[in-house]
Amino acid sequence: MQALATFQSLKNRRFAQLYAAQTISLFGDALTWVGLALLAFELVGENAAAVLATALTLRVVAFVALAPLAGALADRIDRKTLLVGADLARVGVIGLVPFVSETWQVYVLIFLLNAFTAFFTPTYKATIPLVTGADDYPKAIALSGATNAVLGVLGPGVAGGIAALLGWQSIFWVDAVTFLLSGLLILLLPVRLSVVAKRRDQGVTNAWQDVKEGTTRLWKDASIRFALVLQLVTSIAGAWVLVNTVTHVKSNLALGDTSYGWVMAAFGIGATLAALAFGAFGKQLPRTTFVLLGTLTTSLAVLPANFLGLGPLMALWLLAGAGQTLVNVPTQTLIADRTPEHAQGRVYGAHFAWSHLWWAGAYPLAGWLGSANPENSFVYGGIIALVLLTATTLWLSPKKSVAVIPTGER
Numbered sequence: 001m002q003a004l005a006t007f008q009s010l011k012n013r014r015f016a017q018l019y020a021a022q023t024i025s026l027f028g029d030a031l032t033w034v035g036l037a038l039l040a041f042e043l044v045g046e047n048a049a050a051v052l053a054t055a056l057t058l059r060v061v062a063f064v065a066l067a068p069l070a071g072a073l074a075d076r077i078d079r080k081t082l083l084v085g086a087d088l089a090r091v092g093v094i095g096l097v098p099f100v101s102e103t104w105q106v107y108v109l110i111f112l113l114n115a116f117t118a119f120f121t122p123t124y125k126a127t128i129p130l131v132t133g134a135d136d137y138p139k140a141i142a143l144s145g146a147t148n149a150v151l152g153v154l155g156p157g158v159a160g161g162i163a164a165l166l167g168w169q170s171i172f173w174v175d176a177v178t179f180l181l182s183g184l185l186i187l188l189l190p191v192r193l194s195v196v197a198k199r200r201d202q203g204v205t206n207a208w209q210d211v212k213e214g215t216t217r218l219w220k221d222a223s224i225r226f227a228l229v230l231q232l233v234t235s236i237a238g239a240w241v242l243v244n245t246v247t248h249v250k251s252n253l254a255l256g257d258t259s260y261g262w263v264m265a266a267f268g269i270g271a272t273l274a275a276l277a278f279g280a281f282g283k284q285l286p287r288t289t290f291v292l293l294g295t296l297t298t299s300l301a302v303l304p305a306n307f308l309g310l311g312p313l314m315a316l317w318l319l320a321g322a323g324q325t326l327v328n329v330p331t332q333t334l335i336a337d338r339t340p341e342h343a344q345g346r347v348y349g350a351h352f353a354w355s356h357l358w359w360a361g362a363y364p365l366a367g368w369l370g371s372a373n374p375e376n377s378f379v380y381g382g383i384i385a386l387v388l389l390t391a392t393t394l395w396l397s398p399k400k401s402v403a404v405i406p407t408g409e410r
Helices: 002-011 013-074 079-099 103-131 137-166 168-187 207-220 222-252 257-281 287-302 310-338 341-372 374-396
Strands: none
Touching: 002 013, 002 137, 013 079, 013 103, 013 137, 013 168, 013 207, 013 341, 079 103, 079 168, 103 137, 103 310, 103 341, 137 168, 137 257, 137 310, 207 222, 207 341, 222 257, 222 287, 222 310, 222 341, 222 374, 257 310, 287 310, 287 374, 310 341, 341 374
């Protein structure tokens, strides 16, 4: 029952409407990648994996390149304009996908789609503390994290059902409708979403200076820096889960697609439960303690996976998913705790870019080591993660607690 406290943030009608828009948008994202996989197979058959790998790389490139700029703009103009504009742009892009006939067209559209997502997501994250009170934004951030995890589990199943009933092209039409509804909900918010009125008069001429400031704030604060580097550690463990689980389940354990689905569902369920738990009990420990515990949990969970059968593997992946959330959600809350309101947009934008940059390195490392020795792939991932965790804790752990910066401070 205590976990239901996370939903108290929905009593705030402005956040509830913003949350509904984000939920619909996340559902659209979940549909996109299933539809893309089917489209890639339609275009190139057995070479679809190469197309998907390239698309994932372009996704990360778009996030790293554009999220800091999006965060800077979020501190200068009405965030409603950015959010609605990003949603409408995604409607246009996703509506073109069913008509592609060449792989290069897929790459162009996927880059554009994720470029606009790079504007939407950090702006949304920075807006949560703006529309909720100081007591509610940890619960609101946790609820958003839980929703992301749930849709990561449910979305692909829904997309598969749509494809089976209506054809793979219909996935993208439904996808476009989700972004349209998201934009409409945000447009109908009865308030502007600007942080400091005088900043709007300055335009965007100094936006790149704001990008630099966002990164500086991100790395200068000892607690945020510690959490950000621990996200590098969890990206290693997480990449091993996402890249190498299918080989372990289908080759090493000689199980089928259904078993693989159950294992990955356990990962998503663990992430969901941890987000709800953090929303309920997040004040019991310092944010950095949650981040450290989450990193340790997910690193230890992957270490013995090569030597376990289906049931124990599901239990470990439940823990690994929980560990991922106990790093990511408290880090987002930590930024809101320790960044003045007028600078949160650029800091969230910088964080979005840096955290995705970690995954850009973790994915190929997991694929290379996993392919080189699939029988011991998770051992490598666990050892790398634990070594990085130890080094980070020894060298970057905050020496003392620093007071939270009120969100209204200028």
